[in-house]
Amino acid sequence: MLSLILHRLVFTFLVLVTNERLQRVVPQAPSEDPRYWQFVTDVPLKDALAARGILLGTAVRIEELRKDPRYRKHILEHFALLTPEYEGKMAYILPEPHKYRFAALDRLVAFAKKYNKRVRGHTLIWSGDLPRWFKEKEWKPEELRAFTEEYIFTVVSRYRGEIPYWDVVNEALDLAGDWDEDNPWYESLKEEYIPLAFHAAHRADPNALLFYNDFLIEGQGEKSDALYNRVKRWKEEGVPIHGIGFQCHLFLGFPDREEFLQNLKRFADLGLKIHLTEVDLPLAFGATPGKRLKQAILYRRLMDACLKVQGCEAFITWGSDDGHSWTGKSRWFSEPLLFSPSFTPKLPYFALLSAALEREGYSRLME
Ligand code: G3I
Secondary structure (H helix, E strand, C coil): CHHHHHHHHHHHHHHHHHHHHHHHCCCCCHHHCHHHHCCCCCCCHHHHHHCCCCEEEEEECHHHHHHCHHHHHHHHHHCCEEEECCCCCHHHHCCECCECCCHHHHHHHHHHHHCCCEEEEEEEECCCCCCHHHHHCCCCHHHHHHHHHHHHHHHHHHCCCCCCEEEEEECCECCCCCECCCCHHHHHHHHHHHHHHHHHHHHHCCCCEEEEEECCCCCCCHHHHHHHHHHHHHHHCCCCCCEEEECCECCCCCCCHHHHHHHHHHHHCCCCEEEEEEEECCEECCCCHHHHHHHHHHHHHHHHHHHHCCCEEEEEECCCCCCCCCCCCCCCEECCCCECCCCCECHHHHHHHHHHHCCCHHHHHHC
């Protein structure tokens, strides 16, 4: 009980600090003045970003894609890349031992092929959503090693040539940058499980780009520093890791503009691709016009950094609109995305469009 109270106190403190920090964000450059955005043309953001080499993507709910024509039309019209929000995880794919469930992912891949969209595989190894049978099993190291290789090979080889990007390992570090010890793979295999996972995925599809994906690594700090040093070593040891996914669930604080840019650059300088994989910027403690403006400015800063960093090739929101967000209908964290629940573009959409159209990409579009 005490730990629950403590947890709530810490969480409330974090939200209050965030809220205060967000209040301090003020426009710091001419192009952050929202009056500038009124003259942005209505070139679709997806196309404006494609001209700058960036895929605009979103997390999708496959069942709704099938059932809801308005949702399907919105996804087709505005996004070039689709990440399964849930059906690519072991909890869904392998609910019982040896009983793989691929129907949903098969449907998404077929849908993407029909409409010329890319699919981002999310995610092969994550302790955050595992089937009960897996969690209850006492894994011997050699058992878990064999299972992990078999699982990854079965899933990735099924979509060889059809899923070009995979989050091979998701959220393996704790907030201090140490290994998350509440992770069955770490408990049994220590850090060896990560190279093992990447090599297995590479054998299954040598052409897929393989990512490590995590949150709160956007700014420079002990977690991103620890990740940087580990990824650098893995690369030197020949581990087939090709990119980093920066989730950008930035409701617990936003990195300084220059710090964020330099952080992306140092990973890109290792020869890694950069994907912003789960972007959402909820408004803490409900919405006001001032917070909506500041939210749009922060979205713009994310895109400005991605446009500046060689190898930043995907900007993916975690949900296609405020009616399809994992944050639900919480008033504590509201209006996190680019579109309203009725699929109307909001200020952050135009902030991103203003970033995409600001330089040479615009002229190429208008040829
Ligand atoms: O589809 C089943 C339904 O049949 C069942 O009746 C119901 C109740 O058990 O569960 C439904 O599945 C839920 C699924 O979302 C689809 O809605 C799962 O319980 C629920 O755990 C799952 O939550 C997802 C969560 O990851 C865990 O997989 C969220 O939608 C998704 O937004 C969230 O996304 C994660 C990223 O993968 C990793 N980074 C953090 C991010 C936010 O937590």
